[in-house]
Amino acid sequence: MTTEQSNDHMVKEAYIMSQDYIRYVTGRTSKPAPSVATAALRHAGNDLLEKYPIFFKRWPRIFREVCADNACDYLFTMLDEHFQPEKPWQKKELTWSGILSIYVLAGQLAIYCQKNGMASVLEELEFRVGQYVERNVCPKIRESGGWSGFIERYARKEEPEHTIIRGCCGVLLLLGAMSLTYYIYRRRLY
Incomplete structure (x- = not known):
């Protein structure tokens, strides 16, 4: 499903956030954020990078097995492992920080791909991250009022x-x- 085919604002926002954030971190856009949620995502990503630079320096080592053919699948395998409950009978709660980590990790993979000659993967990554969020996140956050909680938590505060x-x-x-x-x-x- 693409953003043009969906009438669901929450799903459209998921795709817009994916596209904008990956383009933002790879320097392929200089436009202002297209929505309040994307502005909050940009701000939160920058804030993480500023507060925890050491955390971001380890990603190139983790991504060293990534190639153009498996970049998206590699990301989703990592995300699925992260969001799996520790015990089979437990239910893993999806938090706003968990949702943020999906986009930030995708952004780090996009930076890695761009620096290592795999820029052809970036558009597919933008789309497939949107699909991942639509499939795995949107149903859960629909119950909590959509993206408003994300915006409230991560938007730039005065x-x-x-x-x-x-x-x-x-x-x-x-x-x-x-x-x-x-x-x-x-x-x-x-």
């Missing part, structure tokens, strides 16, 4: 200092308006 500065400016503006009103009122009395 810094506390900015909130304080904005509050102070608002108070100063209010005091200035009150002083001006008082000045005009007093002038009319005299």
Whole structure:
């Protein structure tokens, strides 16, 4: 199923996020994020890379067996292993961080493929990651209100200092308006 064939907004968003994030991390787009969810994904991916750079340095070793013929299957095997419950009777909960890891891992594989002469795989990877999310994630997050929880968790938050500065400016503006009103009122009395 492609995004054009689906009328389900949540599924369309899964494909858009996949395409945008892979293009973003491989430098194949300089456009702004096409949606709030993709902006949140970009922000969360950048935040992870900034906070845990050592974690990302190990991926080239893990991907060394990847070739153009097996790149997507290799990724999905890794993801399926990650999301399998530890015991057969347990149910593995899908968390927002787990969903983020799908896209970030796909992005790391895309970077690896691009650097190692397998750029022809990138479009297929974009599409198949969208399919994977549609099949394995969308049914589970539909119950939790769609992508809104992801956006709430990973969207860029305003810094506390900015909130304080904005509050102070608002108070100063209010005091200035009150002083001006008082000045005009007093002038009319005299």
